[in-house]
Amino acid sequence: MTALAELDRMILLSRDHVAPTLSDEEICQQFQSLKVLCVSDPHSLSSHSGQTVVFTLVALLSRMGMQVGLNLPDTAVLLPQPPFLGSSLCEALLASGRKLVTEATVRSDSDFKADVIFVVGDFPGKPDAPCWYLTGSDWLGSVAMRGIAKPEPWSARLPVGAMVSAALAACEAFKFVMRSLPPRNPPDAVFFQPSFSSSWNFDRINVPLGELIDLGFVDFVSAGAISQAALFALSRFPGIEMSGRVFDDDITEASNLNRNMLTLASDLGQPKVLIASRRHGAGVHLQPIVERFPGRISDTRLAQRVVVGVDDIPSRWRVQEKASNWIAVGGTSHYNISSSVHTPGSPCSGCLHPVDDSGDGGRIPTVSFVSFWAGLAMTVRLLREALGEPYPPERQHLWLTPLRMDLSHAGMWIPVAPRRDCPAHCLASRSMF
Numbered sequence: 001m002t003a004l005a006e007l008d009r010m011i012l013l014s015r016d017h018v019a020p021t022l023s024d025e026e027i028c029q030q031f032q033s034l035k036v037l038c039v040s041d042p043h044s045l046s047s048h049s050g051q052t053v054v055f056t057l058v059a060l061l062s063r064m065g066m067q068v069g070l071n072l073p074d075t076a077v078l079l080p081q082p083p084f085l086g087s088s089l090c091e092a093l094l095a096s097g098r099k100l101v102t103e104a105t106v107r108s109d110s111d112f113k114a115d116v117i118f119v120v121g122d123f124p125g126k127p128d129a130p131c132w133y134l135t136g137s138d139w140l141g142s143v144a145m146r147g148i149a150k151p152e153p154w155s156a157r158l159p160v161g162a163m164v165s166a167a168l169a170a171c172e173a174f175k176f177v178m179r180s181l182p183p184r185n186p187p188d189a190v191f192f193q194p195s196f197s198s199s200w201n202f203d204r205i206n207v208p209l210g211e212l213i214d215l216g217f218v219d220f221v222s223a224g225a226i227s228q229a230a231l232f233a234l235s236r237f238p239g240i241e242m243s244g245r246v247f248d249d250d251i252t253e254a255s256n257l258n259r260n261m262l263t264l265a266s267d268l269g270q271p272k273v274l275i276a277s278r279r280h281g282a283g284v285h286l287q288p289i290v291e292r293f294p295g296r297i298s299d300t301r302l303a304q305r306v307v308v309g310v311d312d313i314p315s316r317w318r319v320q321e322k323a324s325n326w327i328a329v330g331g332t333s334h335y336n337i338s339s340s341v342h343t344p345g346s347p348c349s350g351c352l353h354p355v356d357d358s359g360d361g362g363r364i365p366t367v368s369f370v371s372f373w374a375g376l377a378m379t380v381r382l383l384r385e386a387l388g389e390p391y392p393p394e395r396q397h398l399w400l401t402p403l404r405m406d407l408s409h410a411g412m413w414i415p416v417a418p419r420r421d422c423p424a425h426c427l428a429s430r431s432m433f
Helices: 008-014 024-033 048-062 089-095 160-180 186-192 225-234 254-258 272-278 313-322 368-386
Strands: 035-040 067-071 116-120 131-136 140-145 197-201 213-221 240-247 284-289 305-308 326-333 336-342 397-400 411-414
Touching (some): 035 048, 048 116, 048 160, 048 368, 116 160, 131 160, 160 186, 160 368, 225 272, 225 326, 225 368, 240 272, 272 284, 305 368, 313 326, 336 368, 368 397
Parallel strands (some): 035 067, 035 116, 116 131, 213 240, 213 305, 240 284, 305 326
Antiparallel strands (some): 140 197, 326 336, 336 397, 397 411
């Protein structure tokens, strides 16, 4: 196993914009050489939400092969943070070194010379490298460079804004590396400029304090990067109760480590459904179905709620044809994510994606924080559905470009129109005749 194999899809993604004279080894080394310091204060780590910022950020950075340094007070882990294991925060983070990606270390050294610094709460001293502060609330996350933002203790109760902030920060680390590589086309440098201040808001909804949130029986079609990101996010939301199934016939390979948020390097060769079904919160119970959808078992009736994390468009059509109620679909394309929900009578995923973009059948370029955004967006949609506050029709589809979240058009909420040529022949498309 090599770093080239583990970071293969991220290297492929970066090749769109770096000079063709660079070898894969040179690109890989540049990502592996980046040193990122994560800093926080005791107050910010006294809540599950504040701890979730740090755990999520370290996971996303490590899966890009980066070296992570910690300047954190140690404290007890308040709620499970799979796939991290350990009773204290620093113990769990340090133990993850080389386990997410084999050459990505996590350490707490006084001589750690950071290239980039991320701060949750306050910084005890003056940073000597580019520095971003992470702030947020229950459903909103933000990052801003030192001098634009002032230190604010993390005080949110719910963890969605925490994961948004971590994803925004991970993107800044990725762009930092991309700026150090010679470009293929100099005008493309605009995509990788630092976001001096950026944020994203999934919109606040009321979540009763201390009450269980029953998501019911949910089917997950795919146990890959997007579904694992969704389960990673769900496992951090307190009070979740959910049962269901997860369908996939794929086996974990080295290249999956770059983005499969619940997967460890020791899981290579294991069916993805076994990993997705065993690493989650105590209230989640998933039956692993080791087969591609649709198959012998999955040819039966699907659950009332279905989460689809596949980029293959015809697979989405087949799910749409067999599902009877609520479907959330997440997908990625290079640096972009798509997230949508489809209910009976509304335009379906076939209306949204009517053409099979089959590509060349080769490797798909992607990176940890892009897949994570897709899974997080699906988790928010599932939570809102269970809590009776779904997004309105004009927000049926979300198109997000995480590279430059400081730009107004980075996230677009879009209604979905029915199509006469819908390949799934949904009710909305048939009503047009």
